[in-house]
Amino acid sequence: MRHGDKRGPAAQDPGRKERGRGKGRHGRRAFDNGTLRLLILQMIGEQPRHGYEIMTELEARTAGAYRPSPGVLYPNLSALEEDGLIACAADGGRRKLCSITPLGQQHLKLNAAALEARAAHDSRGGGHRFRRGAPPEIVAAMDRLKAALRHSFLDAAPAEQAIRSAATAIAAAAETIEGLDTSPVSAPAEDTDMTQIITRHRHELRRRELTVREAADLTPNMRRIVLEGPELDDFSSLGFDDHIKLFFDTGAGKPEMRDYTPRAFGGGRLTVDFAMHEAGPATDWARDAAAGDTLRIGGPRGSQVIAPVFDWYLLVGDETALPAIGRRVEELPAGVTAVTLAAVTGPEEEQAWDSPAAQQTHWVHRPAGAAADPAPLLDALWALDLPDGKGFAWIAAEAGVARALKQHMLQDRGHPGEWLKAAGYWTAGQADASDKALD
Numbered sequence: 001m002r003h004g005d006k007r008g009p010a011a012q013d014p015g016r017k018e019r020g021r022g023k024g025r026h027g028r029r030a031f032d033n034g035t036l037r038l039l040i041l042q043m044i045g046e047q048p049r050h051g052y053e054i055m056t057e058l059e060a061r062t063a064g065a066y067r068p069s070p071g072v073l074y075p076n077l078s079a080l081e082e083d084g085l086i087a088c089a090a091d092g093g094r095r096k097l098c099s100i101t102p103l104g105q106q107h108l109k110l111n112a113a114a115l116e117a118r119a120a121h122d123s124r125g126g127g128h129r130f131r132r133g134a135p136p137e138i139v140a141a142m143d144r145l146k147a148a149l150r151h152s153f154l155d156a157a158p159a160e161q162a163i164r165s166a167a168t169a170i171a172a173a174a175e176t177i178e179g180l181d182t183s184p185v186s187a188p189a190e191d192t193d194m195t196q197i198i199t200r201h202r203h204e205l206r207r208r209e210l211t212v213r214e215a216a217d218l219t220p221n222m223r224r225i226v227l228e229g230p231e232l233d234d235f236s237s238l239g240f241d242d243h244i245k246l247f248f249d250t251g252a253g254k255p256e257m258r259d260y261t262p263r264a265f266g267g268g269r270l271t272v273d274f275a276m277h278e279a280g281p282a283t284d285w286a287r288d289a290a291a292g293d294t295l296r297i298g299g300p301r302g303s304q305v306i307a308p309v310f311d312w313y314l315l316v317g318d319e320t321a322l323p324a325i326g327r328r329v330e331e332l333p334a335g336v337t338a339v340t341l342a343a344v345t346g347p348e349e350e351q352a353w354d355s356p357a358a359q360q361t362h363w364v365h366r367p368a369g370a371a372a373d374p375a376p377l378l379d380a381l382w383a384l385d386l387p388d389g390k391g392f393a394w395i396a397a398e399a400g401v402a403r404a405l406k407q408h409m410l411q412d413r414g415h416p417g418e419w420l421k422a423a424g425y426w427t428a429g430q431a432d433a434s435d436k437a438l439d
């Protein structure tokens, strides 16, 4: 696996990761290291627990303000084990169950006063006070948006692409907020949060006939086609993983239809990137496409917009996912981290993306014939140390690969299901076979 280092200034600061330990979702320090370790010990003292349960439980106990990443939790578990305060053993699968030892119980008793003080702090509201009646998450997010706009657009002459990306991101955020049910509810606020992480928008379904303006190889196996035409006037795509239908006449009655991502749209032009493989109506058309050719498209029928409430975004996939991954990275704002993990056939297939967001880029090289083997991406994902704070995971690849990656995030990492979206973008051995829900 090759790790790129195309990251924003915050990610390039070597001290940042360590300082992030124990911080809440907006960078406030939630616990010092000693308190965090004590809380973990206390939870294991209540009942034996797996690592992912502790992450979820800590998040619940801090009302969603703090969820340790595996990179924070597991070193703390190791330290507790080395000190003889807990004992962890494999419970049949790959996971370890940790139980408190007699020495650990004694340690808890000795530190009971510190735990009580922490509980009293939390019951007084801890770090969750409201400013001018607005929830602190909203105040922090607005401050972050203002600072990002000031930094990116007031002090410099920004590129047109950056202006378009920023405007799209702000419009998408506004649409998400307009679609929220903000009526008072008796359920806890964090429940409401969960159900509205993804907002769905419907578009009028239109078919359009477009002309190829440019066709060129972006990399040896990725062909970029730029389309244009007056029928694009009211084209709208709010989500980075929207899809359009492309229609291909094969001379066999009904046209063949395939799903593709609107990689970029603006200035009356729509860009679509085709991952080239052996054969298929879409691949064959893209291989030969030249300026002046025509293509019929339909949709997008709808867009799914992920609420911009996360500290980091994990994007994992194969070549077919790269258009969505690239678009997402370019559209993410400053102040968040885009962690990308993509499988391609070699270094010549790697892509670079400009973004105000910090980037942690990871590439896996495997032959085209192994695109349906989950192992290369799965092994790399196991090895990934994800940032602190809340993260949204997005996965798209061959259906069997995507299913294995999704399972790892949910079962091995304990990643919340509401903060994950996974799709099979194609199925090995079957034409026109996607699995968008992967259930």
Ligand SMILES: Cc1cc2nc3c(=O)[nH]c(=O)nc-3n(C[C@H](O)[C@H](O)[C@H](O)COP(=O)(O)OP(=O)(O)OC[C@H]3O[C@@H](n4cnc5c(N)ncnc54)[C@H](O)[C@@H]3O)c2cc1C
Pocket: 241, 242, 243, 258, 259, 260, 261, 262, 273, 274, 275, 276, 277, 278, 279, 280, 281, 282, 283, 284, 319, 320, 321, 323, 324, 371, 424, 425, 426, 427, 428, 429, 430, 431, 432, 433, 434, 435, 436
């Ligand atoms: C929501 C969504 C968005 C997508 N966006 C894109 C995109 O932007 N760019 C992109 O390139 N793809 C994208 N895809 C994947 C693309 O739709 C499929 O790869 C599609 O099957 C390709 O059509 P085809 O006519 O070339 O091959 P098909 O006729 O569908 O398939 C022919 C044979 O090729 C195999 N095959 C299909 N795709 C691949 C592949 N990638 N690698 C190896 N073998 C393959 C099939 O299993 C079959 O055996 C997306 C899919 C979805 C569901």
